Amino acid sequence: MGNKFFVSLAPHIHGGDSIEKKMYGVLIALLPALAVSVYVFGVGALVVTGISVLSCVLFEYVLQRFVLKVQPTVTDGSAILTGLLLAFNLPSNLPFWIILIGAMAAIGIGKMSFGGLGNNPFNPAIVGRVFLLISFPSQMTTWPNAFERSYVDASTGATPLDMVKNHFGDLPSFSELLMGQSGGSLGELGALALLLGGLFMLYRGIITWHIPVVILLTAFVSAFCFSLLAPESFYAYQTGSSLGNALAYAGFHLVSGGMMLGAFFMATDYVTSPMTPRGQLLYAFGIGLITILIRVFGAYPEGMSFAIFLMNGVTPLINTYIKPKRFGEVRK
Amino acid sequence: MKSFSIGGIHAPENKLTADKATVTGALPSQAVVLLNQHLGAPATPVVAKGETVKTGQIIAKASGMISACIHAPVSGKVLKIDECVDASGYKKPAIYIVREGDEWMEDIDRTDTFVDRFDWTPEQIREKIAAAGITGMGGAGFPTHVKLSPPPGKKAEVLIVNAVECEPYLTADHRLMLEKGREIVMGLRLLMKGVGVTRGIIAIENNKKDAIAYMKSLVSADMGIEVVALKVKYPQGGEKQLIDAAIGRQVPSGALPVDVGAIVQNVATVFAAYEAVQKNKPLIERIITVTGKTLSAPGNFWMRLGTSMQEVMDMAGGLPEDAGKIIGGGPMMGKPLVSLTVPMTKGSSGLLVLPNLEAPRKEIRNCIRCAKCVDACPMGLEPYLFMTLTQHEEWDKLEKERIMDCIECGCCTFSCPSTRPLLDYLRIGKQKVGGIIRARNQKKVG
Ligand code: SF4
Ligand code: SF4
Numbered sequence: 001m002g003n004k005f006f007v008s009l010a011p012h013i014h015g016g017d018s019i020e021k022k023m024y025g026v027l028i029a030l031l032p033a034l035a036v037s038v039y040v041f042g043v044g045a046l047v048v049t050g051i052s053v054l055s056c057v058l059f060e061y062v063l064q065r066f067v068l069k070v071q072p073t074v075t076d077g078s079a080i081l082t083g084l085l086l087a088f089n090l091p092s093n094l095p096f097w098i099i100l101i102g103a104m105a106a107i108g109i110g111k112m113s114f115g116g117l118g119n120n121p122f123n124p125a126i127v128g129r130v131f132l133l134i135s136f137p138s139q140m141t142t143w144p145n146a147f148e149r150s151y152v153d154a155s156t157g158a159t160p161l162d163m164v165k166n167h168f169g170d171l172p173s174f175s176e177l178l179m180g181q182s183g184g185s186l187g188e189l190g191a192l193a194l195l196l197g198g199l200f201m202l203y204r205g206i207i208t209w210h211i212p213v214v215i216l217l218t219a220f221v222s223a224f225c226f227s228l229l230a231p232e233s234f235y236a237y238q239t240g241s242s243l244g245n246a247l248a249y250a251g252f253h254l255v256s257g258g259m260m261l262g263a264f265f266m267a268t269d270y271v272t273s274p275m276t277p278r279g280q281l282l283y284a285f286g287i288g289l290i291t292i293l294i295r296v297f298g299a300y301p302e303g304m305s306f307a308i309f310l311m312n313g314v315t316p317l318i319n320t321y322i323k324p325k326r327f328g329e330v331r332k
Numbered sequence: 333m334k335s336f337s338i339g340g341i342h343a344p345e346n347k348l349t350a351d352k353a354t355v356t357g358a359l360p361s362q363a364v365v366l367l368n369q370h371l372g373a374p375a376t377p378v379v380a381k382g383e384t385v386k387t388g389q390i391i392a393k394a395s396g397m398i399s400a401c402i403h404a405p406v407s408g409k410v411l412k413i414d415e416c417v418d419a420s421g422y423k424k425p426a427i428y429i430v431r432e433g434d435e436w437m438e439d440i441d442r443t444d445t446f447v448d449r450f451d452w453t454p455e456q457i458r459e460k461i462a463a464a465g466i467t468g469m470g471g472a473g474f475p476t477h478v479k480l481s482p483p484p485g486k487k488a489e490v491l492i493v494n495a496v497e498c499e500p501y502l503t504a505d506h507r508l509m510l511e512k513g514r515e516i517v518m519g520l521r522l523l524m525k526g527v528g529v530t531r532g533i534i535a536i537e538n539n540k541k542d543a544i545a546y547m548k549s550l551v552s553a554d555m556g557i558e559v560v561a562l563k564v565k566y567p568q569g570g571e572k573q574l575i576d577a578a579i580g581r582q583v584p585s586g587a588l589p590v591d592v593g594a595i596v597q598n599v600a601t602v603f604a605a606y607e608a609v610q611k612n613k614p615l616i617e618r619i620i621t622v623t624g625k626t627l628s629a630p631g632n633f634w635m636r637l638g639t640s641m642q643e644v645m646d647m648a649g650g651l652p653e654d655a656g657k658i659i660g661g662g663p664m665m666g667k668p669l670v671s672l673t674v675p676m677t678k679g680s681s682g683l684l685v686l687p688n689l690e691a692p693r694k695e696i697r698n699c700i701r702c703a704k705c706v707d708a709c710p711m712g713l714e715p716y717l718f719m720t721l722t723q724h725e726e727w728d729k730l731e732k733e734r735i736m737d738c739i740e741c742g743c744c745t746f747s748c749p750s751t752r753p754l755l756d757y758l759r760i761g762k763q764k765v766g767g768i769i770r771a772r773n774q775k776k777v778g
Binding site: 005006007008009010011012013014015017018019021022073076116117118119208270271272275276277323324325326327328329 | 338341343344421500572576582583584585587655656657658659661663664665666667668669670671684686690691692693694697698699700701702703704706707709710711712713714716717733734737740742745746747748749750751755756759
């Protein structure tokens with residue numbers, strides 16, 4: 001028998017959670033949305049997703065193995081997730097070399113230069129997206145129309161956000177937006193599918209409600225207020241009353257562009273969002289408000305990724321000043 | 333259903349021995365009685381080498397304000413007063429008694445007859461409890477009579493019996509309630525009289541429905557006692573968590589339970605109080621749950637204190653082949669044992685064997701800042717931050733972030749998807765910061 005027992009301090013059991021469980025959980029949650037975009041954009045969606053995911057994983061492996069000389073951690077699923085999220089932020093006809101540059105920016109600049117998973121201040125996928133948006137503004141803002149399923153010669157057109165911002169074109173109906181029948185980046189369509197994925201993550205305890213709910217709520221309320229204050233300038237659907245128009249306008253913002261993707265999948269990134277529920281509320285409020293401000297007043301029709309990028313930058317500050325509710329702090 | 337308000341976890345309960353009635357264990361051939369089975373100063377021996385002692389005879393006296401008496405758990409001859417490795421792995425002084433028969437002190441009532449005498453004065457009750465050497469039997473081992481006399485100016489209103497047994501695997505308290513319910517209620521009434529409160533609460537987690545029903549059937553409104561069922565959540569047995577759950581009051585940082593009017597006693601302690609007052613019996617035996625998935629005969633056993641864990645283990649069919657880790661107590665807060673020579677003490681509520689497969693820890697990975705540890709912490713702290721600050725030796729910041737509030741429950745380590753040893757670092761940080769605070773206070777005084 002001998003005294004060869006393990007001796008380590010309590011606790012002696014572990015809940016069994018792991019990075020993999022979290023990351024692959026998010027990936028599973030993204031599957032319905034992926035299915036929608038493949039249905040709508042066909043080969044284009046598959047090619048863009050494939051290139052993005054593969055190159056992210058490859059870059060991470062190569063950088064860790066040969067440059068940083070550490071044990072590669074590509075199997076933890078985080079590089080796959082970055083690749084998928086990056087793809088969801090791209091148009092389905094983006095030339096492959098631009099995708100490669102985006103992946104390089106996401107993994108190289110966004111993640112590895114800071115010391116890998118857990119140390120990056122900004123969401124890597126958003127770093128990739130913002131990098132491309134600034135470097136290749138025209139390729140990044142021409143989107144194939146819905147059901148243009150080819151990668152190379154898809155006809156392009158305006159996105160719903162464009163139409164509403166500049167008051168032109170045939171706006172898809174609300175239900176079409178919910179089901180994903182509109183132009184846009186891969187992950188900007190199918191609000192319902194994204195919501196489904198979000199609910200799955202909530203159910204599995206991968207995320208908490210704080211960030212998505214507050215982002216959506218803030219965006220809804222602020223869009224509603226803008227429309228109510230200036231009904232002539234901000235409307236999506238004509239309903240016959242300014243109150244109805246404002247509600248429709250606010251609802252439109254929730255189901256179009258990167259709102260759902262951002263609220264459930266990008267803003268909730270563990271590494272770059274605040275650590276305490278109270279901090280998360282503030283962070284989410286900022287994202288919701290900035291997104292609508294950019295959408296309404298900014299140069300770009302979409303502001304989700306900039307808003308998240310900005311609030312990622314504020315996260316360390318939030319973590320320093322907003323502390324959890326301490327036990328015994330407030331007497332009940 | 334009520335529970336505490338911040339954090340907490342759900343661990344697999346694994347109460348393998350919940351339906352195993354208690355068995356009286358074999359008497360040890362030798363009892364090794366540690367002099368420091370409680371929080372505070374070690375007791376001072378009052379017997380010498382070679383002396384003959386009877387079961388229940390006092391062998392060491394409480395020394396100082398916070399200390400407890402110790403009695404002979406078996407009859408026999410004092411072999412020596414020497415050191416012995418205890419559960420913490422350190423050598424501590426102990427009295428070794430070689431057992432001869434089992435001859436008890438004559439004034440102890442060893443029968444099972446239920447005694448409901450209630451004409452004791454509060455002083456008598458407190459004195460009898462002090463004389464019986466009773467300490468908190470749930471973990472910390474705070475001397476009970478000290479707890480029953482709150483510092484001047486502080487007034488207790490309610491006595492809460494901790495019967496939640498929130499540690500996975502352990503069932504000693506559960507069995508005790510099912511088998512000694514009447515005695516527990518009597519013990520609580522005596523304790524209430526001893527402290528001078530009219531309200532008593534028996535708090536039980538809802539995974540012990542039979543015990544809840546039974547205890548409810550034993551109390552009546554005129555006793556001032558209420559049985560409260562709590563939602564299962566760890567660490568509900570933590571003193572501060574239990575008070576929050578049972579009466580909705582949060583003990584502020586650095587304060588005592590009595591500051592919010594509460595005194596908490598473990599259910600085994602309450603039973604021991606009954607025996608001390610009504611039976612004149614000192615604390616020399618207790619129930620210990622011997623358990624583990626690969627044990628051949630896990631169960632709950634009445635064992636004399638000072639029995640070696642080896643002999644305790646033998647009661648449950650001996651150590652299994654694949655034993656990987658041996659734990660004194662439960663899996664969340666128990667101590668890892670280096671060997672089975674460690675003797676039982678007043679606080680030994682469990683002996684748990686984890687198989688080889690479950691024993692080792694997993695690889696430590698980067699913190700992914702998922703905040704699971706923050707969400708799990710029942711004290712509203714930030715364990716991930718404590719770990720970093722400890723690594724960087726930032727003691728001032730640790731103190732400001734209230735590391736001393738940590739109750740070492742282990743919820744953070746349990747929840748971390750990166751399997752980071754958060755609590756290991758927290759203990760280091762706490763020790764360091766605690767030392768700094770003590771040094772500072774001494775300077776102020778001196
Ligand atoms: S061990 Fe301390 S820091 Fe960790 S969860 Fe428990 S109280 Fe919080
Ligand atoms: S649970 Fe672990 S990985 Fe998550 S924030 Fe805490 S220490 Fe970091």
